[in-house]
Amino acid sequence: MAMSLSADDEDYDSDTAEQQRLPNRPKPKMAASTATTPAATTSSSTATAVKLPSNRTSSGARRRRTRCRKCEACVRTECGECHFCKDMKKFGGPGRMKQSCIMRQCIAPVLPHTAVCVVCGEAGKEDTLDDEDEKFNAMLMECSICNEIVHPNCLKSGLLPIQVKDAAGVVNDELPNCWECPKCNYAGKTGKACKQKRGPGFKYASNLPGSLLREQKAGRDGREEGDQTSTCASSIKRKSEREETPRLKTEDLPSRLPPLLSPSGLPRPRSEVPNFLRKKRKLFDDDEEEDEASAKKKPKKPWRPEEPLIPKLSHMKTEEEEDNSDEEEERQEKQEPPRRSFKKDYSTVRKEEEHEKERREERDPPFRSLKDFNNYRKEEDQEEEKEDDDEEEEEDNNGKRGRNSSPALKNISLSLESDASRCSSPRAGPSSEGSETQEKAPRARAKRHRRKPPNRQLSAELSKQLNMEIRRTEHSLANENQQPLKSEPEDSENEEPKRGLRNGTAGNGGGVERGAGGEGGGEWPHLRAREMNGTSWELRHFYPPQITPLGLNRSSPTIRPLPARSPPKCVQMERHVIRPPPICPPPDRLPLADGRNHIAPREAWLTIFSHLSHRELCVCMRVCRTWNRWCCDKRLWTHIDLKRCKSITPLMLSGIIRRQPITLDLSWTNISKKQLSWLINRLPGLRVLLLSGCSWVAVSALCTSSCPLLRTLDLQWVEGLKDPQMRDLLSPPTDNRPGQMDTRSKLRNVTDLRLAGLDITDSSLRLIIKNMPVLSRLDLSYCNHINDQSVNLLTAAGTTTRDSLTDVNLSVCNRVTDQSLSYFKRCGSICRIDLRFCKQVSRQACERFIAEMSVIVPFQLQEDKLLQKLHSTP
DNA sequence: GCTAACGTTCGA
DNA sequence: TCGAACGTTAGC
Secondary structure (H helix, E strand, O other): OHHHHHHHHHHHOOOOHHHHOOOOOOOOOOOOOHHHOOHHHHOHHHHHHOOOOOOOOOOOOOOOOEOOOOOHHHHOOOOOOOHHHHHOHHHOOOOOOOOOOHHHOOOOOEOOOOOOOOOOOOOOOHHHOOOHHHHHHHOOEEEOOOOOEEOHHHHHHOOOOHHHHHOOEEEEOOOOOEEEOHHHHHOOOOOOOOOOOOOHHHHHOOOOOOOOHHHHHHHHHHHHHHHHHHHHHHHHHHHHHHHHOOOOOHHHHHHHOOOOEOOOOOEOOHHHOOHHHHHHHHHHHHHHHHHHHHHOOOOEEEEOOOOOOOOOOOHHHHHHHHHHHHHHHHHHHHOOOOOOHHHHHHHHHHHHHHHHHHHHHHHOOOOOOOHHHHHHHHHHHHHHOOOOHHHHHHHHHOOOOOOOOOHHHHHOOOOOHHHHHHHHOOOOOOOOOOHHHHHHHHHHHHHHHOOOOHHHHHHHHHHHHHHHHHHHHHHHHHHHOOOOOOOOOOHHHHHOOOOOOOOOOOOOOHHHHHHHHHHOHHHOHHHHHHHHOOOHHHHHHHOOOOOOOOOOOOOHHHOOOOOOOOOHHHHHHHHOOOOOOOOOOOOOEEEOOOOOEEEEEHHHHHHHHOOOOHHHHHHHOOOOHHHHHHHOOHHHHOEEEOOOOOOOOHHHHHHHHHHOOOEEEOOOOOOOHHHHHHHHHOOOOOOEEEOOOOEHHHHHHHOOOOOOOOOEEEOOOOEOOEHHHHHHHHOOOOOOOOOOOOOOOOOOOOOEEEOOOOEOOHHHHHHHHHHOOOOOEEEOOOOOOOEHHHHHHHOOOOOHHHHHOOEEEOOOOOEOOHHHHHHHOOOOOOOEEEOOOOOOOOHHHHHHHHHHHOOOOOEEEEEOOEEEEOOOOO
16 A cells, blocks of 8 residues: 555655655655644645635645444454454554554544534534435535545535536545545546545555465566556646646536546556555456446546435446446557556456456356346347456447446336436436537436435445446356256255245245246256266266265266366455445435435335346346345345356455355355355355365365354365364364354354265264254265264264254165164154165165154155155155 | 554665 | 554544
8 A cells, every 4th residue: 555655645746846755755744633734745736726725724634534433344343363463462462563453444434523624614514414415515525635624515615716616526436525626626636536545454455464465466566567657757747738628517527537548649647547446456456457447437426516416226327328438448548559557457457357258158158037138148248258247238338328228127027117218318418419418418417416425425435346346246146157957955945044035036046046947947058968968077066966866976076176277366355355235224215317216115126126036136236226235135145056156256255245145055166265264254144055066175164263153064075074174174163262262163053964975984973963963954975984883873862963863864875774774763853864775774674664663753755765754844 | 541543654 | 565663643
C-alpha cells in the first residue's frame, strides 16, 4: 500500500510544491489534527481551484477513518494467529506493529464521529432525514482528492462558481462517505481517488507473510514495472490536457469517462488507474480484471447536487451501459499498440483468462435449462472469447439499446418487462440530443441514482465489487453445475435443515439437478458421448457416490482425478478480502424507474425466486442490483453443488461465501487445502459438507478449530485418508486460541458420516465411536478392512453408536460375515443395514436376522442383503 | 489516560 | 517493492 500510495501521492501532488520533494525525503505528514496539518502541501491544489472557507479544519489533511463497528470483520474477535495478532501484547507479542487483526480489518471504515463539514461545521445529518436525496445531501462526504469533508448541500449552496456547481461530484463506491468533490472534479483533478483505504483488509491481506500472493508477484511486477517511471510526467501531462479540455456536461459524463488512450494517442497514465484497482489486483489478481476493466473507468458515480438520487431498476442496464462504454474503450485501445502498462497487465491477465476459458469450454456443457438462455449463453460464449462476463453482455446488447436487458430475461416467467423497459427507456435524456446522447443520459443519471443513503450506500459499496465477482461466479456456479449424468444421492441432504424457501432446489441438490432433470437427460449428446468414452478418470468422476456395486471396478476409485491445470487464481484466494454480505438488509421493495417501488415485497419475490433453479437465479441476478441481492438470499442457496467441478476458482469461493449454504458439495473437485480452509472459516453455518473424491491434503483443512459443526460429512474415496488421518480429523483441534481450549472434536455433531472406499480399520472406528456420539448413519462400504470385529466395536455395550446408529452401509465389505448380523441385533435404533455384495454374508443369515428381530422390530429384505426396517425411510 | 489501530515512513 | 515500525488519532 505504501508504494501505491506514494505513487498516487506523486501523481496527486505533481503540480504542487510537493513535486519538488527530494527523493527519499520524508513527505510532510498528512495528519488529521489541525495542529499537524500540512495544509500548504495538500490543500494547495484545492485552494487554487475553489475558494474555501478559511476556517476549514484541514484542507488536504485527511481525517483518519475508523472502524464501522458493524461489518462482519469488525464484529469478529481477533484470530490470535495472524501476523498482527501475534504482534499484539495480549498475544505475547511486542506490540510494535499496532495493527488490527487481519480477520478484523474493517471493510468499510467510516469517518470519525468528530468529522464535520468544513463549510457549516456540522456533522452528518443524514440520520435526521428520510428522503434519500436529502440524506445524501446532508451526509458528510470526504473528497478523496482534497480531503475536504463537506455536506453536498453546503457545496451546493456555497459560494462556488456556477461551473463548479455544475460539475459532478464523483462518488467513490469503494468507501463510505467518499467522493471526488465537484470542485476537484471540475478542476480536473484525479489520481488518488481510491488511494484511501478500502479497509485495512485490503491493505494487508496480500502482504501477509506467507501469502501465496508472492508466488504471483514476480510476473506481475514485471508487468507493472514499466509504468512507474512515466507516472509522474504523464500525469502532469494528463492534468494539463485535462485542464485544457472544456468541461463536459453531466449528460456527457459517460462519454467523458476517459478512454484508456487519450485522444492524442498517448498512453493513459497509470495514475488514472485507480489505486484501489491496483491494490485489488493484488487481492484478486486476474479474477478481478473485469473489475479493473470496468471499474477503472467506473469506480465512481457522477453526481450533481441538483439531481435526485433515486435508486432504479435500471441498475443493471446502467452497468451494462457502463461496461459497454468500457468495452468500446477497450476495443478502441486494442487498435493501439499496448503501451500503457496497466493495459499490458490487463491484457496478460485477459489472455490467461481466455486460456482458462478455452479449457473450460472444452469440458463444460453449454447452458441449456432455458432455451432462450441457451441462446443467450451462446451469444455470450461467442463474446466471451474476448470479453469477460460483463463486457460480453454489453457486446450482446450493443446496438440493442432499446431492448430491456438480456434476452434471457424475457424468458423468465416474471413480469418484469414493463419495469425493465421503463427503466431502460431514454425518457429522461434531453430530448433535443441525438439518440446516442439519449442513451447516455440515463446512464449518467442511473449512475447518480446509484447513490444511496449511508447504510444503503455502504451496502452498495460493499456489494458492488462483490457483485462483479458474483456475476462471474453465477456463471461459474451455473456452468460448473451443468455436470450431466447422475442424480445427486439423496442421502442426508434431505436431512438438512429445511430453512430454505426453495423446496425444489435445496432438497434435491439444487436447481442444477432440477434443471437438468427437467430438461431431460438426453440433451447433451456430446457430453454423453464423452462420458461414454470416458477415461478412467471420468469413470471415477461420473461414478455415482451412491453405491452401485455392480460393475464396479474396485481399482477405479483409486485413480485420482487428473490434477486440473489449476488456474493460477486458485491459489490466490488468500488475497480475497473477506467481504461479508452487505450490512444493511436488502431492500424490501424493487425500485422502479419512475421512482416508485414495485408493489410486490421482497418476500414475494423470494417466493418466486424459490421456484427457479440456481442457473435461473444467476440470470436473475444480472437484472438489477436489487434482484442481485435478493437472488443471493441464502434461503435460495441452501445447497450449493460444485461436485466434479474441476477447478474451484476464487470467485466461486466468494460466491459460496456470499450465499452461506448449509450444504456444500465439493465432491470430486480438486479443491485445495487452502481453498477449503478459506471456505470453512467463512461458513460457520455449514452443516453438510461433501468431499468425496477429494484429497486428504484438502480435507485436512477440517482439522481446525474453525471447522463448522457439521452434521454430514462425506469423505468417500478421499485419497490418502487412512487411520492416522482419521485421527487428525477426529481429534480435537490443536489450534485453539489462547483460553479457548475446546477439547471436543469439531466433528462431534456429525450424524451422517460417509467413509466408503477408505482404508480405515477399527482404530478409526474407535475414534468415531468416541468422538461422534450422535452418529446415526455410517457408510463403510468398500472398506476392505472392515470386518465383524468392526461391527462388534460399533455395537458394543457402552458405545454411543450402539444406540445412535440407524443406518449402516457395509456393502462390498468382503470381510464382513454373518456374524455381524448378530452384532447388529444389539443396536436399538438400527433401521437399515446394507450388506449387499458382502460375499461372506448369506441371505439365510439375513432372513434369520429378520425373523429374530421381528419380535421387536419388523425388518424386510428390500434387496438381497439389504435389510430395511419396515415403515422406515432412512 | 488508556487502548486500538490508521496512515505514513523508512530500511532492506 | 515490501514489511516493520511508530507517531498519532479516535474512541472510550
